[in-house]
Amino acid sequence: MLKSLLTPLTNMGLRGFGLVGRFALSFFLIKYLGTTQTGQFGLIVGVAGILPALYGFGMNYFLGREVIKSEISDAFAHIRDKFLIISSLLILTFVGALIFNFFHEISALGNLYIASLVIFLEVISFDMHIMLVNLRKPLLANVLVVIRSASWVFPFIGLSYFYPEFRTLDVLLNFWLAALLINFAMVWLFTRDWPWRSTLKRPIDFQWIKKTVQTSGLIYLSDLGLVVYSYFDRFFLAAKLGLAAAGVYTFFWTMANALLVLIGVAVVQVSLPTLVDAFSESKAAWRTKFRQLMTKAVLGSAVLSGLMYVGVLFIMPFLNNPELSHHPLIFPVMLFSVIVKIAADMTHFGLYSANKDKTLAIINISGIFVNTLLTFVFVSHFGLIGSALSMMGTAFYLLFSRGYFLLRNMNTPRIQT
Template sequence: MRAFKNMSIPVNLALRGLALALRFALSFYIVKFLGLEAAGIYGLTLGVISSAPAILGWGLNYFVSRDIIGTSKESAGVEIRNRLIVTTITLAAVTALCLVCVLVADYPVRLLFVLVVLIVWMETYACDVHAPLISLEMPVLANVLFFIRSSLWIPFIIGAGVIYPQTRALEIMYTAWAVSYVLMALVFWRAVSGWPIAAIIRKPIRLDWLTQRLRSSWPIYISDLSNVGFVYIDRYLVSFYLGLTLTGVYTFYWSLTNAVQTLLLTAVVQVSLPKLFKAHAQDEMGEWRDVMRMQFLKIAVLSVVFGAGMLFASEILFRVMGMSELGEHRSVFILLLLASITRSCGDLLSVGLTSLRKDRYFVFLNLFSVFMSVVMVTALVPFFGLVGAGIAALTTAIAVAVVGAFSVIAHSRSKPR
């Protein structure tokens, strides 16, 4: 068992590396065969899908993930179940509201719209399960499930699109994406078949827990909203100022650079969370600082290595695939890559604040990040175009990382209460 746990980091790294390669290929496939406008639509809908778990989550995943660390599978299962009940009610209410708005506006319900709504439902459920699995020290299972839903379907879509031109459509791509969640659910059910499922189901719903957490989760909820705003709001501002085609260029580069950040988040940041929590809970601030220094050094080195690899591989593919129009915006790519490297370090600092239970500072950091993003994009894009968006991303990432570093250093010097 110990050997298996020691293998979690390389396994997670391998899974994220493969997912990175497939997402990398998908980005090139969309731009090459579907066009930059389709890439823009994909980027905007991806923002909706990726931000939905936070927008509809009420900040509960933060508490669930924290509360189940070190508990039994039955106790953890009950809290996850309670959390999923809230998710189901929220999704049903929001979907009904959206449907009413569409009908009132007499907006045509297209297949792409239906597929996006379906994926939003399944992605929200998946995220509600992913975070608790990390806290239960099951990162390999969490990342296998993530790989299935995020990347396993990609080679089939690319292969079909290359061989059969009539399959080159966003609707077909999103259908394959939706089907992947069915396989993910089957794998998850098989993996937790040893849990006391019957006992978990029989347990009464803890209304007191739900009420208490919903009352106290609003700062985390605001933080979650700020976090997704920081990550995705820039593409909507770029779309507003520059149009769908340049949004396609921006989101194409963003998807490449964000893949590096996501890989580091899973391979280093998420794995460090239980270690930091345990060190803080045991009143071992010296050990906490040692863990933080080691993890920060690791993510700093790996982010530079992965970033350089991404830049090198992209330059080769631009030339091989004859995508000269993307090469014209190379400076934007480099700026977004530097921003991604900086954000990766900032992610670890945010986890450090979380482990120190400095919830208010964590919320402030996320609010500050979205504020900086909106201000910088609004100030720079109208004057400098797409390059302005890249400068805004890098400037915001540096500012957030600096504020986060000062906060972590200040609070790690004091003893936990």
């Protein structure tokens, strides 16, 4: 029993440590580097979050399934082909950006040379994380997440605290870059007995690439819908209201998103196998289990959101940043939006367990347009608080649209597959 709990508890502990690092970094950035550099950092994180979906073409959805079922040599060949595609597109993008920067400076990401390298390695690491999980290496995958996302934070904070001349975004990016290089060294160290060299000798499977991309259309658009919901707001804010506004948004979003991650790891993600098992058993069992899990997720997120709100209010006076107090409603609206989003995620898994893949994809795709429209309207009319209102509106849309089809499914005499 204890052995079976060790891996999930270790994974949760690792994710918890990563969140502590992100909290500490957010507080330090907003206090010592200011809202403008915090905004630049938020945009770099946003670009690194969008590009895996934009250049992934939905391939991970099918690649993950193939990796699980294939021989390791075949799996590695397909992983290599996927990495070649995304690496080539990233290189073309960054070369184009650097050429453009030569004629017209791009200041939104700070030092574009360092930022481009960090983003490139972060995107490749994200794909590698998914593949390691599919290759049944979840513990290694989560250790690597902590290395590249949190291990460098406390050394950077310590150095910058005692030596103010290091309190710059460039120094931060160099620490992040060093952690990413260590991340890849760790991958090689723990997988050096895997068939890396023999895989490189195999020809590129263009037929597999073409077939996978052609069959991934809805999944690709669905992936884009999910990342647009997560990251579009900060880019529109930066363009409309400036980097300082994006910095305020990034600070509060990091706090609110931590709630989403915690409940996601503890309740939402682990509910999928339970729902799938209940679906195969009977409709009544599926319905009962779904209601229990939904209640657990919503109540848990409501309690944690209250604690988080009180904690951030307590810490804010010590941050000595008056811009944060100029927007008192953003954080509570964001927290409420996350609670709604968690409920929407549960309906997502409810539909997934009922094999409603096409319905889910269409809803996620439509979410692109809903989020874009709401962000444009609310930010244009209400300013920074409009970003939080957009989050809330999109979360309600996802909840009601998924919930509508889920209720139809629950109320039919037989669950349709």
